[in-house]
Amino acid sequence: MYDYGQESIVLRRDVNVVHIPEGTPGVLPKGHVVNLYQSLGGNFTVTTEWGYMVRIAGADADALGKEPPSLSGLVSGTDPESVEKNVWEVLKTIYDPEIPVNIVDLGLVYQCRVTPRDDGRNDVSIVMTLTAPGCGMGPVLQYDAEAAVKQLPGVGNVEVEVVFDPPWSRDRMSEAAKLQLGMI
Incomplete structure (x- = not known):
């Protein structure tokens, strides 16, 4: 809301x-x-x-005077497929503070790679961008993504890389995001 x-x-x-x-x-x-x-x-x-x-x-x-957030909708399991599904779900809970759309639907997340380790955990590598290269909130969004993914079961190391090539454009937004922002 x-x-x-x-x-x-x-x-x-x-x-x-x-x-x-x-x-x-x-x-x-x-x-x-x-x-x-x-x-x-x-x-x-x-x-x-x-x-x-x-x-x-x-x-x-x-x-x-509000309640702390709770996360639902995650799948059980620590296999790479379950972890990847959960990573995408948790990334959908991260919002640009000025735009009421999550970073996945905004098209800011370019890649998510889950690599299994010998110890049963999984390393996660995320490549994302920002709506503008000079955005001061970039490090905050990067930290939010890393911290949220680290809390997931079965996750070992997490790396979130912010890139600017290719540059973000509105074309990367989901149809739902465009509709929500009145762009359709």
């Missing part, structure tokens, strides 16, 4: 934030009023009293 500023919330405690689009960290104090812009993929994009847009991690949902 995304709300576009319809819900004002008083922060219940100091909370770490990431400024959008710069990607720089900061802290908002307890008692600060924010407006919920979107709540997707377990993170929250809010606007501050000063008009700044920031992202609050799902782990800090309690500062907003």
Whole structure:
């Protein structure tokens, strides 16, 4: 669900934030009023009293009086096929904080490779891009992808590489994303 500023919330405690689009960290104090812009993929994009847009991690949902996110829809199993399916599912929970579409449907994920190891775990290599090369949120999205995949059963090492060749274009978006953004 995304709300576009319809819900004002008083922060219940100091909370770490990431400024959008710069990607720089900061802290908002307890008692600060924010407006919920979107709540997707377990993170929250809010606007501050000063008009700044920031992202609050799902782990800090309690500062907003919200529940932390939970992940469903994963398949059981740690074989490479199950792991790959789960990787794609978890990547669909990662959203650009300014656009209400996940990184898979935006067409930002170019490749996912799962390589089995001798110890029964699987290494995962992901190649992705950004909507714009200078996007300050790039390292944040890269970290989100890596952290989410690392939590999956059967996953060993995770590498997320951000590339700019080929460059992203709207043609890479899924039909569902285009429809959601009113581009069809």
